Amino acid sequence: MAAWWFVGPALIVLGVFFFVPVIGALLMSLTDFDLYALSDWRNLRFIGLHNYATLLQDPLFWKSLWNTLYFVVLGVPLSIGASLGAALLVNSKLGRFRSFFRTVYFAPVVTTLVAVAVVWRYIFHTRYGFLNYGLSGLGIDPIDWMGDPHWAMPAIVILAVWKNFGYNMIILLAALQNIPEDLYEAARIDGASGWQVFRHITIPGIAPVLLLVSILTMTGYFQLFAEPYVMTEGGPLQSTLSVLYFMYEEGFKWWSLGRASAVAFLLFVLMFLVTAFQLRLGRQRGDR
Amino acid sequence: MKRRGPAVVVNLLLIIGAVLTAFPLLWMLSVSFMPTGAASSYPPPLLPAEPTLDNYRQLFANHNAGRYMLNSAIVASLATVIALVLNTMAGYAFAKLRFKGRERIFQTLLGALVIPAQVTMIPLFALVKEMGLISTYGGVIVPSLASVFGIFLIRQYALSLPDELLEAARIDGASEGKIFWSLVVPLLQPILVTLAILTFLATWNDFMWPLIVLTDQKLHTLPVALAGLSREHVQDNELMMAGAVITVLPVLALFLALQRYYIAGILAGSVKG
Numbered sequence: 274m275a276a277w278w279f280v281g282p283a284l285i286v287l288g289v290f291f292f293v294p295v296i297g298a299l300l301m302s303l304t305d306f307d308l309y310a311l312s313d314w315r316n317l318r319f320i321g322l323h324n325y326a327t328l329l330q331d332p333l334f335w336k337s338l339w340n341t342l343y344f345v346v347l348g349v350p351l352s353i354g355a356s357l358g359a360a361l362l363v364n365s366k367l368g369r370f371r372s373f374f375r376t377v378y379f380a381p382v383v384t385t386l387v388a389v390a391v392v393w394r395y396i397f398h399t400r401y402g403f404l405n406y407g408l409s410g411l412g413i414d415p416i417d418w419m420g421d422p423h424w425a426m427p428a429i430v431i432l433a434v435w436k437n438f439g440y441n442m443i444i445l446l447a448a449l450q451n452i453p454e455d456l457y458e459a460a461r462i463d464g465a466s467g468w469q470v471f472r473h474i475t476i477p478g479i480a481p482v483l484l485l486v487s488i489l490t491m492t493g494y495f496q497l498f499a500e501p502y503v504m505t506e507g508g509p510l511q512s513t514l515s516v517l518y519f520m521y522e523e524g525f526k527w528w529s530l531g532r533a534s535a536v537a538f539l540l541f542v543l544m545f546l547v548t549a550f551q552l553r554l555g556r557q558r559g560d561r
Numbered sequence: 562m563k564r565r566g567p568a569v570v571v572n573l574l575l576i577i578g579a580v581l582t583a584f585p586l587l588w589m590l591s592v593s594f595m596p597t598g599a600a601s602s603y604p605p606p607l608l609p610a611e612p613t614l615d616n617y618r619q620l621f622a623n624h625n626a627g628r629y630m631l632n633s634a635i636v637a638s639l640a641t642v643i644a645l646v647l648n649t650m651a652g653y654a655f656a657k658l659r660f661k662g663r664e665r666i667f668q669t670l671l672g673a674l675v676i677p678a679q680v681t682m683i684p685l686f687a688l689v690k691e692m693g694l695i696s697t698y699g700g701v702i703v704p705s706l707a708s709v710f711g712i713f714l715i716r717q718y719a720l721s722l723p724d725e726l727l728e729a730a731r732i733d734g735a736s737e738g739k740i741f742w743s744l745v746v747p748l749l750q751p752i753l754v755t756l757a758i759l760t761f762l763a764t765w766n767d768f769m770w771p772l773i774v775l776t777d778q779k780l781h782t783l784p785v786a787l788a789g790l791s792r793e794h795v796q797d798n799e800l801m802m803a804g805a806v807i808t809v810l811p812v813l814a815l816f817l818a819l820q821r822y823y824i825a826g827i828l829a830g831s832v833k834g
Contacts, residue, residue, distance in 0.1 A: 274660075275658070275736075275737040275738075276654045276658035276659065276660035276663075276737075277660060278650075278737075278738075279650040279651060279653060279654035279658060279737075279741070280650070280651045280654045280655065280660070280666075282647050282650065282651070282707070283647040283648060283650065283651035283707040283712060284651065284666070284707075286647060286703075286706045286707040287670070287673075287707050287708075287709070289688075290681075290685065290688075290703045290704055290706065290707075291673070291681055291704070292673070293684070293688070294680075294681035294682075294684035294685045294688060295673075295676055295680055295681055295684075297681075297684030297685075297687070297688070298680050298681060298683060298684050301683060301684055301687070306687070311687060311690065358578075359578060362571060362574055362575050362578065363575070365571045367567055367568040367571040367572070368571050368572055368575050369572060369575075370575075371575075374575050374578070374579055376817070376820065377579045377582055377583055378578065378579070378582055379820075379824075380582070380583070380586065380813065380816070381582060381585075381586070383762055383766075383812055383813060383816040383823070384586070384766075384809045384812065384813060385765070385766045385783070385784050385787075385805075385808045385809050385812065386766060386768060386784070387766075387768050387784035387785075387787050387788050387808070388589075388783075388784065388787060388804070388805035388806075388808040388809045389585065389586075389589075389805070389809070391787060391788075391791045391801050391802075391804070391805050392585050392586075392588070392589045392802065392805050393585060394791075395592075395600075395798050395801070395802070396585060396588070398798075400601075400603065401600065401601045401602065401603060401605055401798075402605070403584075403588065403605050406603070406604055406605050435581075435582065435585065439582075440827065443824055443827050443828065444827065444828065447828055492677065495677075496677055496679055498679075498768075498769055499768045499769065499784075499788075502768075502772075502788065503788050503791060503792075506792070517679055517769070520679070520683075521769070521773075524682075524683050524686075525686075525773055530683050530686075530687065533683050534683045534684065537679055537680045537682065537683060538680065540677075540679070540680075541676065541677060541680045544677065545675060548675070
């Protein structure tokens with residue numbers, strides 16, 4: 274009996290502020306919930322799948338979906354690659370001051386996204402930004418990062434990779450340290466090259482963790498919002514309009530809350546399907 | 562004799578990586594001390610020629626930075642304290658107390674981890690409005706008061722507490738409440754620090770929900786205020802850098818002080834999958 278006093282408060286809070294809204298989102302997406310309904314619930318009308326039908330015909334929604342997928346497809350492999358590279362470096366016994374480097378690499382993770390987006394917006398500045406200055410040293414002409422529809426999303430990917438690689442690095446580092454030392458010892462005695470060791474011992478040793486961090490990173494990246502909000506306001510030419518940004522504008526700029534709920538639900542379904550697909554792929558690989 | 566080539570390469574790469582990673586943050590700090598317009602020159606200056614605190618003075622005098630900082634501190638502290646109490650009680654109960662449906666409820670909670678918080682945001686807005694909590698501290702913190710992840714974190718740690726210890730206290734006639742506060746909580750101390758810092762940083766850095774729910778500018782948290790300011794003052798880079806510094810510095814300092822606990826939390830979280 275006493276146990277319910279312990280779990281009760283947390284369960285009530287989760288119920289009211291999480292589970293009820295999840296069901297609420299599904300129900301709201303079937304209505305024309307707008308500013309009038311917000312002030313008086315009697316103005317609410319049930320419209321079935323109308324929101325979903327109009328969304329799927331809205332070119333801007335598709336645009337936001339492609340932009341988000343582009344961000345995920347470009348950003349996730351780059352992030353995981355950077356994380357793995359950093360983890361291997363920090364794990365290498367040849368390195369000195371390794372815990373110092375680990376802390377430096379991790380620092381961007383704890384920073385405030387809005388603040389570092391403001392900083393990076395300036396690093397990407399066409400004339401005075403440091404990135405173009407660095408590139409000019411390599412003989413590359415200035416890029417209009419925030420103003421060119423082709424470059425705005427890659428710029429956001431650069432920020433995201435910088436901000437996030439430390440997180441997965443920590444998880445991969447723990448996985449690397451779990452690989453038994455005698456496996457490496459045996460490979461060395463057999464005269465395996467560095468690449469062979471990496472390919473046949475390191476990668477299989479961390480494969481399950483690699484799959485896990487890919488899925489976590491991917492679901493995080495589907496929720497792209499603050500970067501375009503601060504850096505590009507979804508532009509130029511809507512090239513950085515993400516699904517969540519689209520939802521935010523539908524909901525809190527145009528007050529089509531029913532339609533915005535439908536957007537949120539479609540995003541959730543998409544994330545769920547992609548995650549399930551990845552898990553399945555990972556399991557098949559594991560079986561072989 | 563050992564070959565030195567690989568060691569040089571590894572250390573060189575470590576240094577290059579660190580320079581690239583730290584550069585944006587160091588440059589942010591440096592530009593924040595430059596007078597207005599000084600950073601807009603080519604090539605971009607690395608260090609301020611004449612360091613000044615003007616940007617910070619202007620932030621606090623003309624742009625209400627003190628108020629926003631206080632808002633952020635209140636919101637993050639309130640959320641942390643309440644989340645700590647609720648999640649710890651629930652996590653402990655899921656680990657050590659027996660009640661009907663315990664496993665089923667816990668599995669349901671874990672299953673809910675796949676649902677992103679953004680799905681709840683719009684109905685939550687309507688709900689918070691019904692409760693009259695739009696533009697209040699209460700409205701900002703409601704989604705962070707209890708978390709499945711927090712409950713999970715505490716539960717995993719509490720599982721390792723010895724049952725004999727709790728039984729002995731019960732035989733001595735201690736109430737469940739007393740056992741919790743004077744026996745369990747002290748033993749959970751390391752994981753409580755972890756949960757506290759994770760919650761504090763997450764609420765301090767949070768952006769989308771505060772942006773939606775805080776319609777009154779006086780209650781804006783630092784990230785919301787900074788985003789608004791940076792849209793209005795696109796040209797005023799030095800001021801923006803100072804704003805970024807006061808937003809980032811408190812959490813960065815907190816992380817550096819409690820790094821061990823923070824990383825323990827990340828590792829505990831990654832086993833859940």
